[in-house]
Amino acid sequence: MTPQGPFGEHWPAPVKALHWLVAVLIAIQVVLGFAATAWHLSPAKLDLFVWHKSLGMLILALVAVRVIVRASQRAPALPAATPRWERHAARASHALLYALIVALPLSGWVMNSAANVPVRLFWLVLLPAIAPPSKALEAIAARAHLALLVVLLALVALHVAAALRHHRVLHDDVLRRMLPRVAAREVGP
Numbered sequence: 001m002t003p004q005g006p007f008g009e010h011w012p013a014p015v016k017a018l019h020w021l022v023a024v025l026i027a028i029q030v031v032l033g034f035a036a037t038a039w040h041l042s043p044a045k046l047d048l049f050v051w052h053k054s055l056g057m058l059i060l061a062l063v064a065v066r067v068i069v070r071a072s073q074r075a076p077a078l079p080a081a082t083p084r085w086e087r088h089a090a091r092a093s094h095a096l097l098y099a100l101i102v103a104l105p106l107s108g109w110v111m112n113s114a115a116n117v118p119v120r121l122f123w124l125v126l127l128p129a130i131a132p133p134s135k136a137l138e139a140i141a142a143r144a145h146l147a148l149l150v151v152l153l154a155l156v157a158l159h160v161a162a163a164l165r166h167h168r169v170l171h172d173d174v175l176r177r178m179l180p181r182v183a184a185r186e187v188g189p
């Protein structure tokens with residue numbers, strides 16, 4: 001018999017909603033970031049950057065909620081047959097995902113502060129600078145922002161591959177328990 005977490009087989013709906021909302025927002029962020037960088041200097045470019053920064057801070061806030069939920073309640077247990085190394089790898093990869101999702105908007109905020117560019121959320125809220133103006137710091141933060149993104153994308157690919165492995169190869173419920181109930185039924189064993 002597989003031990004179960006406090007939620008039984010599945011995560012509760014609000015946790016699933018947070019997971020998928022953050023995943024979708026990250027996908028949008030990647031597109032916005034590359035579009036804003038490549039766009040010619042214009043009001044549209046500035047709008048793309050406002051959206052990128054705003055969604056980045058929204059993701060940061062949502063991940064803070066997610067971390068609080070994860071810290072306060074245990075996850076549903078992995079299948080009993082899961083090897084110890086895989087359990088450690090799952091915990092480590094999730095911790096690294098959270099760290100990267102926090103570090104990316106913070107590095108962007110530092111980059112903008114160092115460039116003396118204001119961070120305005122949804123054109124309404126002006127965030128204070130968190131770093132002094134500095135071309136050197138701006139360049140370091142920009143490189144860090146891109147490097148963090150590359151690592152995040154690689155880790156997300158690994159996360160998706162692991163979920164698909166659980167579903168297609170191991171035939172367990174690890175993927176289904178994070179899917180919405182209707183999707184979980186459609187995916188089946």
